[in-house]
Amino acid sequence: MVASALKQRAYWRIIVVLLATFFVVSLLTPLLMGIIGKIAPELSAIRTTPSGIAIGTSPGGMFLVLASFAVLIVATVVFAKKLSKRSLRDLTGPALLLRSQFATTFKWMLGLMAVMMLVPAPHSSFELQNQLALGLWLVWLPLGLIGLAIQVTAEELFFRGYLQTQLVGATGSYAKGITLSALVFGFGHLSGDVEGLSALFPVIWATFFALVAGDLTARSGTLGPAIAVHFINNMAVIFIAPTAGALSGFGLWTRDLDLSAAYSDPVLICFEGLILLITWLMARIALKR
Template sequence: AGLALAAALYAAFVSSLMAVVWLVAGAQGFRDTLEGMTGGGGPAQTALLLFSFLGMALATWGAARALHGRSLRSLIGADLRRAARDFLRCFLGYGALALAAALPFMLVMDVEPNLAPGTWLLWLGPALALLVLQVGAEEMLFRGWLQSQLAARLTRPALWLGLPALVFGLAHYAPAQSGPNAWAVVGAVTLFGLIAGDLTARSGTIGAATGFHLANNTLAILILSTDGAIDGLSLWRTGFAADDPGLAPLLLIDAAVLVAGWALCRRLIARPAAQDTGAA
């Protein structure tokens, strides 16, 4: 019931946003915007896609408040200072690790320029703010609300940690875009969800998971994007698309980097006190 209500509220927000686009840009402009938001668009279209996650954040907050009496702070975590600290530590720590791991591949892979450097710098500030909105909304929904609600009711971590991660992974199932790699992408995203869930359980806030998520998406959306995916704000893009059969080995490498980043962030957020099981 909770997810259904949140999905309905989110759909209503996105529909309203698209109605505004239709009124402002007309029928052809609406179609061009919609196509660009799903891949191959320009900076404004990608920015609009990221902005649409405001609806997810509002829908999560509204549904959690209506059904469970949850406050916004309870979805983030009671200790906001710790949340901010863990956010910065994981963003900077994992961001540095992921960039260092990506650089050798960028030197040998078929990487193409995307945005002109001047245009990219002009969009960098707004794009980072919108990415914070996007990853914050997803972490609020999957870890701050869904995981913490399950953790309050279930004793087995395999359930309260695994179920939100699996739903998160399945939400990224896109065979039209990823082709034969669709289920491999689901697996990689589910692994990401498990890592984000563990960081949330260990810290008691979504700060660490949000910082980890932001570092990952900054690299994948603002620095080096996959051709034909969400590439409107990136400085470079790959010479291959998400449905390239040769992408599978890179997904395995990406998974290894995720696990290394998880180990790093666990050390960065470690505290001697007993750990919580969710952001409540």
Template sequence: MSQPTPPKDTALTPAFWSPAYPRIQIWRTLLGIITIHVIFFAVTIGVFFAGAAFLQTDVTQMLDVSPTRTAMIFVTFIGYHIGLWIVLRVLHKRGFRSLFGPARRVNWRHFRRGVLIALGVNLAAILVQMLQPFFLPTLPEASAAQSLPLITWAILVIPALILVFIQIFAEELVFRSYLLQQLRARFRSIWIWAILPSLIFGLLHFDPQTYGINAVFYVLHTTVIGIVLAVVTLRTGNIGAAAGLHFANNAMLIFSGTKGTLDGFSLFLSEMDLTSAHMGVSILSQTAVVLVAFLLWSRRAGHVQPIANTAQAD
């Protein structure tokens, strides 16, 4: 059976997904994503047991120490990088850097812009939350306190930023590079190359034990984020902007976090009921801010890479 080849217009003007050609068969993509996650879970188990052995303790006791628990969780994302490297080499016969698009490198200018935009969006979300008492008069007070000594936190900042960098690039390369390239090269429908993978991405964040009914709103939030990042990636033709947005958003946790989440590196922690209606409103308001920011950007941004104008692959 002959291998699929890129349409003529894609061959003449390389798009973000063009490195996926010619091995875009669905069976390869499905086997690839399964293999990546098998390797990820294997590495996760290895990291936790290796960490427990290094600290001369058992896994359960290690997880009781908040900075250590958070660090271990972030380190496990190395498994995604390893899984991607193996799958790309064995199943798709292409290099790891092809995940960055035809240029085979990250556009760091886009990354910096993504960081600045994410900081702006987070500031806007904070301002929106400050208005909540006007339409939620029974809003309970959220107590905030310093959770780490300043010197300890200062020592942890650089390692924490490195771990966040590893984590966000792992997720972006799996969902906004590998899956996006493979599916966009094969299908034209946004439902297949953006919405479906983003829904999977969102469902991976489903945590009813922590969030209760708000876990549904959190899945919605992360799904919307995934769709936005997929469209941003294709329109900029590089993973840089999406990675910058993701990095700045997650790096905020190093300064301020919510108790009960990934709070091990946070200088300040606030305590609030993650299952409350107020938390649900907070999540939905953040989602609304993201959508407004995306619509404003979309109206002003030039479409460097069209998102659905290339003929479907054979």
């Protein structure tokens, strides 16, 4: 992956790909979501509520949000080819090895998630509320998993497959490439739903998650382990008990949670950090099996 990034090492090419990808995704994603929402209202991702605009609060709407990341996949492949002379396989690593590493890491992460769901959350001020009937949830689950696969593959393809390896090639340093791409990924998680210093928590957590994913990619030589870790992480949040009112359409339950209070709770911050550390170590062990 890094060898292919050495073909075009100029920083200006990385910047152009970043800007071009951001422009295309920012323009086409809402446009396509709007068109699809008009054609098929049950897939409408944006709804107006008394408290404002809600995104992805229905199963169909959430599926469209996740599936719309296909735009990022196409943009990444096209711009990486045009400006950096890199093919799709250059961005993902060898196909057979990717599938093998994904399957192994996925099994370990799935087991870890099952164990962690038995551990009581330290922030207990929220209440679980029923949202979807079990039958309806099971009907939507296959489509939801497909949408989730598109979403996590798109992010890993761009941030680890292209950006990280391209920065490693440009800087000549794995540490710099992993760190710089992680910072870009982290700042992409700025949220308008949280105010004050609490808004830094999603950014910091996403940055450390990107460091984990970046390290796994550098060690494995493919996107397989990072995709597996990303998939399991997002699956737990999206399908079990998401926060009510925000990308919650696939939740079997929802949590009525004050995000500002939760993200400023030092106990919760330490708990989430510990989970991320355990995730990284478990994935490292999986790669050695």
